[in-house]
Amino acid sequence: xxxxxxxxxxxxxxxxxxxxxxxxxxxxxxxxxxxxxxxxxxxxxxxxxxxxxxxxxxxxxxxxxxxxxxxxxxxxxxxxxxxxxxxxxxxxxxxxxxxxxxxxxxxxxxxxxxxxxxxxxxxxxxxxxxxxxxxxxxxxxxxxxxxxxxxxxxxxxxxxxxxxxxxxxxxxxxxxxxxxxxxxxxxxxxxxxxxxxxxxxxxxxxxxxxxxxxxxxxxxxxxxxxxxxxxxxxxxxxxxxxxxxxxxxxxxxxxxxxxxxxxxxxxxxxxxxxxxxxxxxxxxxxxxxxxxxxxxxxxxxxxxxxxxxxxxxxxxxxxxxxxxxxxxxxxxxxxxxxxxxxxxxxxxxxxxxxxxxxxxxxxxxxxxxxxxxxxxxxxxxxxxxxxxxxxxxxxxxxxxxxxxxxxxxxxxxxxxxxxxxxxxxxxxxxxxxxxxxxxxxxxxxxxxxxxxxxxxxxxxxxxxxxxxxxxxxxxxxxxxxxxxx
Amino acid sequence: xxxxxxxxxxxxxxxxxxxxxxxxxxxxxxxxxxxxxxxxxxxxxxxxxxxxxxxxxxxxxxxxxxxxxxxxxxxxxxxxxxxxxxxxxxxxxxxxxxxxxxxxxxxxxxxxxxxxxxxxxxxxxxxxxxxxxxxxxxxxxxxxxxxxxxxxxxxxxxxxxxxxxxxxxxxxxxxxxxxxxxxxxxxxxxxxxxxxxxxxxxxxxxxxxxxxxxxxxxxxxxxxxxxxxxxxxxxxxxxxxxxxxxxxxxxxxxxxxxxxxxxxxxxxxxxxxxxxxxxxxxxxxxxxxxxxxxxxxxxxxxxxxxxxxxxxxxxxxxxxxxxxxxxxxxxxxxxxxxxxxxxxxxxxxxxxxxxxxxxxxxxxxxxxxxxxxxxxxxxxxxxxxxxxxxxxxxxxxxxxxxxxxxxxxxxxxxxxxxxxxxxxxxxxxxxxxxxxxxxxxxxxxxxxxxxxxxxxxxxxxxxxxxxxxxxxxxxxxxxxxxxxx
Numbered sequence: 001x002x003x004x005x006x007x008x009x010x011x012x013x014x015x016x017x018x019x020x021x022x023x024x025x026x027x028x029x030x031x032x033x034x035x036x037x038x039x040x041x042x043x044x045x046x047x048x049x050x051x052x053x054x055x056x057x058x059x060x061x062x063x064x065x066x067x068x069x070x071x072x073x074x075x076x077x078x079x080x081x082x083x084x085x086x087x088x089x090x091x092x093x094x095x096x097x098x099x100x101x102x103x104x105x106x107x108x109x110x111x112x113x114x115x116x117x118x119x120x121x122x123x124x125x126x127x128x129x130x131x132x133x134x135x136x137x138x139x140x141x142x143x144x145x146x147x148x149x150x151x152x153x154x155x156x157x158x159x160x161x162x163x164x165x166x167x168x169x170x171x172x173x174x175x176x177x178x179x180x181x182x183x184x185x186x187x188x189x190x191x192x193x194x195x196x197x198x199x200x201x202x203x204x205x206x207x208x209x210x211x212x213x214x215x216x217x218x219x220x221x222x223x224x225x226x227x228x229x230x231x232x233x234x235x236x237x238x239x240x241x242x243x244x245x246x247x248x249x250x251x252x253x254x255x256x257x258x259x260x261x262x263x264x265x266x267x268x269x270x271x272x273x274x275x276x277x278x279x280x281x282x283x284x285x286x287x288x289x290x291x292x293x294x295x296x297x298x299x300x301x302x303x304x305x306x307x308x309x310x311x312x313x314x315x316x317x318x319x320x321x322x323x324x325x326x327x328x329x330x331x332x333x334x335x336x337x338x339x340x341x342x343x344x345x346x347x348x349x350x351x352x353x354x355x356x357x358x359x360x361x362x363x364x365x366x367x368x369x370x371x372x373x374x375x376x377x378x379x380x381x382x383x384x385x386x387x388x389x390x391x392x393x394x395x396x397x398x399x400x401x402x403x404x405x406x407x408x409x410x411x412x413x414x415x416x417x418x419x420x421x422x423x424x425x426x427x428x429x430x431x432x433x434x435x436x437x438x439x440x441x442x443x444x445x446x447x448x449x450x451x452x453x454x455x456x457x458x459x460x461x462x463x464x465x466x467x468x469x470x471x472x473x474x475x476x477x478x479x480x481x482x483x484x485x
Numbered sequence: 486x487x488x489x490x491x492x493x494x495x496x497x498x499x500x501x502x503x504x505x506x507x508x509x510x511x512x513x514x515x516x517x518x519x520x521x522x523x524x525x526x527x528x529x530x531x532x533x534x535x536x537x538x539x540x541x542x543x544x545x546x547x548x549x550x551x552x553x554x555x556x557x558x559x560x561x562x563x564x565x566x567x568x569x570x571x572x573x574x575x576x577x578x579x580x581x582x583x584x585x586x587x588x589x590x591x592x593x594x595x596x597x598x599x600x601x602x603x604x605x606x607x608x609x610x611x612x613x614x615x616x617x618x619x620x621x622x623x624x625x626x627x628x629x630x631x632x633x634x635x636x637x638x639x640x641x642x643x644x645x646x647x648x649x650x651x652x653x654x655x656x657x658x659x660x661x662x663x664x665x666x667x668x669x670x671x672x673x674x675x676x677x678x679x680x681x682x683x684x685x686x687x688x689x690x691x692x693x694x695x696x697x698x699x700x701x702x703x704x705x706x707x708x709x710x711x712x713x714x715x716x717x718x719x720x721x722x723x724x725x726x727x728x729x730x731x732x733x734x735x736x737x738x739x740x741x742x743x744x745x746x747x748x749x750x751x752x753x754x755x756x757x758x759x760x761x762x763x764x765x766x767x768x769x770x771x772x773x774x775x776x777x778x779x780x781x782x783x784x785x786x787x788x789x790x791x792x793x794x795x796x797x798x799x800x801x802x803x804x805x806x807x808x809x810x811x812x813x814x815x816x817x818x819x820x821x822x823x824x825x826x827x828x829x830x831x832x833x834x835x836x837x838x839x840x841x842x843x844x845x846x847x848x849x850x851x852x853x854x855x856x857x858x859x860x861x862x863x864x865x866x867x868x869x870x871x872x873x874x875x876x877x878x879x880x881x882x883x884x885x886x887x888x889x890x891x892x893x894x895x896x897x898x899x900x901x902x903x904x905x906x907x908x909x910x911x912x913x914x915x916x917x918x919x920x921x922x923x924x925x926x927x928x929x930x931x932x933x934x935x936x937x938x939x940x941x942x943x944x945x946x947x948x949x950x951x952x953x954x955x956x957x958x959x960x961x962x963x964x965x966x967x968x969x970x
Contacts, residue, residue, distance in 0.1 A: 025808075025810070305850075307841060307844060307845060307848075307850070309837055309840060309841050309844065310837055318826070321824070321871075322823075322824055322825060322826060323510075323824065323825040323826070323845070323850060323852045324825075324826045324828075325510070325825065325826065325827045325828070325841055325845075326827075326828045326829065327827065327828070327829040327830075327833070327837040327838055327841050328829050328830050328833045328837045329817070329828060329829065329830055332814070332828065334826070334828050336821075336826050338807075339806070339807055339808065340807060340808040340809075340810065341803070341807060341808070341809045341810065341819070341821050341826055342810045342811075342812065343809075343810070343811045343812075343814060343817065343819050343828050344811065344812040344813050344814060345812075345813050345814055348812070348813045352794055352795055352812040352813045353812055355794060356792060356794050356810055356812050359792060359794065360792060360808070360810075363792075365790075365792070365808060367808045384869045384870040384877060385869040385877075385879055385945070386806075387879075387903060387904070387943065388904075389903065389904065389920075390903035390904070390943075390945070392869060392870075392877065392879075392945055394870050394872075394877075412921050414899075414901045414923055416899045416901075416947040416949070418872060418874065418875035418947065418949050419872070419873075419874065419875070435874075435949065436897050436949040436950075438899055438923060438925065440923065458872065458875075460870070460875070460877055460945075460947045462901040462903065462945045462947075464901070464903050464920065464921040465921075
C-alpha cells in the first residue's frame with residue numbers, strides 16, 4: 001500500500017435515535033433535539049451532521065439509523081439540505097450497540113472491509129473542515145484494524161463527558177497521524193477528577209467510532225454476541241417501506257439494551273484514539289447550549305421575542321408569538337414554547353430537567369413528549385384553541401401533500417383556507433377551495449385534503465363535536481402507509 | 486351628641502385609577518391589577534374592596550372613580566358581586582388629589598358634612614370585619630374635623646410603604662377609639678430607617694382617608710386650590726353616559742397631577758391616625774403577592790398548570806393552557822400569560838418590572854399595555870392565531886350582548902359558532918346561526934353580531950385579508966356609545 005493509492009471512502013452512519021429530554025421543552029420525544037435548530041438558527045444538528053459528510057473525496061453515501069416514529073422528519077430534513085442517505089428504522093430503543101452492529105452489517109454486505117464512521121446526530125462541531133481532516137487522519141489506524149475514536153482536547157474540566165486516557169502510539173502507518181492506543185476509557189468524572197484527568201493528558205470522548213466493518217463484527221462476536229445476533233436477524237427480516245428500511249421489530253427488540261461503549265469499547269484490545277482539537281459539544285444540557293451560542297456583551301444568548309433587564313450570562317429562547325422577559329436574574333435558562341415554559345439555572349446539569357420530564361410523564365401531561373406543533377409526512381398541524389366541545393387547528397400542507405382518506409365519529413369540521421389552494425374530497429365529490437373560501441365536513445363523511453398547488457396550503461380547521469381527540473380519525477386509505485399517527 | 490344616637494353612614498369612594506405595571510404581565514394598562522383575581526382565585530381586589538363596604542349599618546352606597554377606559558370592567562365586576570355604585574370616570578390620569586376632590590364634592594352635594602372614606606381598589610385585607618370596625622372607630626375623629634388615616638401595625642420593616650408617626654391623642658370624643666394626631670408622614674424609607682421607625686412606634690400608612698366633606702374641601706382650598714377648582718369644573722361639566730358620570734375632560738385635565746398625600750396630608754394640621762392591626766398589603770410587587778398568597782410546604786405559591794422541582798419560596802403563576810415548569814431555582818417569580826412570560830426574582834422591588842414595561846412601550850411592543858384577552862361591554866375576544874394575511878379570534882358574547890354595526894375595508898370574515906346561538910345581520914338580512922353552523926361576511930359588508938340567547942355565545946372568527954388590524958373597524962352604530970375600542 002503506497003501513499004499515492006487513492007484512499008478508500010468512509011461510510012458514515014449517523015445514529016439519530018436519542019430523545020434529548022435534558023433539553024425539554026424544546027426537545028421532546030416527538031421532536032427530539034437533533035432535529036431542532038438549537039445551536040444555529042436555520043439548521044438542526046442532524047442537518048449540520050449530514051452536511052459535514054458531503055466531501056465526496058472522503059465520504060460515501062451516508063446511512064441514518066433512526067427511530068421509526070421520526071422517519072418522515074429524517075427524510076424531510078435530509079431533503080431540505082439536499083443530502084441523500086439510506087434510512088434504517090429502529091422499531092424500539094436499544095441504545096447504541098445494536099445500532100452499531102446494524103451499521104457494520106449494512107456496510108459489510110457491500111464490502112467486508114468497508115471503513116465505517118459512527119457519529120451522533122446531536123453534536124455541534126465548530127470547524128467542519130477540521131472534523132473531515134480528523135476522519136481522514138483516523139483512517140490509517142482503522143484500516144490497520146483499530147477501532148478508532150476521536151479524542152478531543154478538553155477546554156474545561158467538563159463533568160458531562162467521558163474521557164479517554166491515550167496509551168502508546170499505534171505501530172507503523174497506523175500511528176502516522178498521531179493515533180495512539182487507548183489505555184483506558186473513563187466514565188463521566190466529578191470536577192476534581194476531571195481536572196486531574198486533564199492534567200494527565202486525557203481527552204474528551206467525542207463518541208465517534210471509525211472501524212473496518214469486519215473488525216467491529218469480530219469484536220461484537222467476541223464481546224456481545226447476543227447484540228450481533230439480534231442485529232443480523234433484524235436486517236434479515238427487514239422490510240422496505242417507501243424509502244425506508246424497517247428493521248424486523250421482534251428480532252431487534254430481542255437485543256440487549258446496551259451502549260457500544262459498554263458492549264465493545266471497554267472490553268476490546270483494539271481501541272485507538274486520534275487526538276484532535278476542533279471545537280465540539282454534545283449540547284447535552286441548556287447550559288452546554290449557552291456555551292456554544294453567540295452571546296451579547298452581557299453574556300446572554302437569546303432567540304425569539306425577548307426583553308431583558310439587569311440579566312447576565314443567561315440563555316433565553318422564546319418564540320416569535322410570545323414575549324419573554326427576564327428582570328434581575330443571572331445565569332438562568334428560560335425556554336418558552338407555545339405550550340410549555342421552563343425556567344432553570346444554567347449551571348445545573350441536565351439531570352433535574354430529565355427528572356422533571358419523567359415527573360410529567362408520570363402525571364400524564366401531554367407536554368412531556370408531544371409538541372403542540374406536530375409534523376406529519378404531508379406537512380404539520382398545531383392546535384390553536386381548545387374548548388369543551390370544539391378545537392381549532394392551523395393545518396399546513398406541503399405542495400403535493402395528501403392527508404389520509406378518513407372520517408370522524410364525533411365531530412364535524414369547518415375548513416377555511418387562508419393561503420394556497422385545497423383540493424377537498426367529501427363523500428366522493430372533489431372540489432377546489434381557494435383562499436378565503438370554506439368547506440364543511442359533516443360528522444361521518446369520508447373526506448380527504450390535498451394540496452394540489454405549488455405553494456404551501458394553510459387552513460384553519462374548526463372542529464365541533466362531543467369529542468375532538470386525535471384517535472377519532474378512522475383512516476380508510478393513506479399514501480404514506482400509516483395506520484396511526 | 487349622645488352614644489345612643491345612630492351613627493351616620495360613611496360614604497365610601499373607591500379610587501380605581503392605577504395601572505399596576507409592577508405586576509406586569511398579569512396587570513397591564515388594558516386590565517390593571519385591581520381587576521385581576523391575584524390574591525384570591527375567584528375575586529379581584531376591586532371586587533373584594535367593594536364587598537368590604539356592604540355593611541348597610543356602616544356604609545352608604547359607594548362611589549367608584551375609575552379611568553374611563555375601564556368603565557365596562559368596573560360595571561361588570563360590580564354586577565358580578567352584586568354591588569351597586571356610582572361610577573365617575575376620569576378622562577385622564579391626574580393622581581389621587583383631584584379624585585379625592587371630586588369624591589368630596591360628590592358627597593358634599595348631598596350633605597356638606599357627609600363622612601367620606603377614600604380607599605384604594607388594589608389593597609388586600611385579611612380580616613374584612615376588622616377593617617369595618619376600624620372605619621367605624623375612626624368616625625369620631627372625622628366627625629370632629631380630623632382627616633383620619635388608618636395606621637397599620639407593621640409586621641416587617643417594609644420599604645415599600647410610607648410610615649406615619651403618631652402624635653398625642655386626639656382630644657375628647659375624637660380620641661375615643663385610640664385616635665391620635667399625626668406627628669409626621671414619612672415617605673418610603675430604606676430598611677434601616679424602616680426598622681428605626683418601627684422602634685419609634687411608627688405605623689404603615691394604609692392609604693385610607695376618612696373625613697367630613699367640608700373639612701377636605703377647606704383643606705384643598707387652602708393647600709391645593711388649583712386641584713379643587715379643576716375638580717369643581719370637571720363635575721360642573723360632567724355628562725351622563727349610560728350609567729356612568731363622565732367628568733369634563735378639559736376641566737379635569739387642567740388639574741395639577743399630584744397625590745393627596747403631597748397636596749393635603751403633608752400640609753394640613755388636621756391629620757389624625759387610628760392605629761389598627763388587621764393584615765393588609767397593597768400587593769405592589771410580585772414579591773408582595775407571594776407574601777399574602779397560600780404557600781405549600783416548600784414555600785411556593787402556584788396558580789395554573791405548574792410543575793416544580795428543587796424549587797422553593799417562589800411564586801409561579803401559569804395558565805391552564807401552558808405548562809410552566811421551574812427546576813432548581815429558589816426565590817423566583819415566573820408569570821406566564823398567553824402572550825407574555827416574566828421571570829424575575831421575588832426579592833427585588835417592582836422597579837425593574839416597571840422599567841421593563843417602559844422599555845417595552847418605547848419599543849412599541851403591544852404586550853406592554855394590551856392583553857391578548859380583550860374585554861368589551863358585549864363580552865370579550867382573544868387572538869388565537871395570526872399569519873401574514875389572516876387572523877383567528879375566539880369571540881365570546883354575553884347573553885344580550887350586541888357588537889356594533891360595522892364594516893371592514895380590508896378583510897372578509899368567517900364565523901363558526903361553537904357554542905350558543907348567534908343572530909347575524911349582513912347587509913340588512915338577519916338570520917340565526919346555531920352551533921356548528923358558519924356565516925361568511927364578505928369584505929365591505931355591513932354586519933352585526935348579537936347573542937339573542939340565554940347562554941354565552943362562542944364563535945371562532947377567521948379573518949382573511951391584506952390587513953387585519955383592530956383599526957379597520959368602521960362603526961356605523963353602537964349601543965354602548967363607543968366610537969373606538
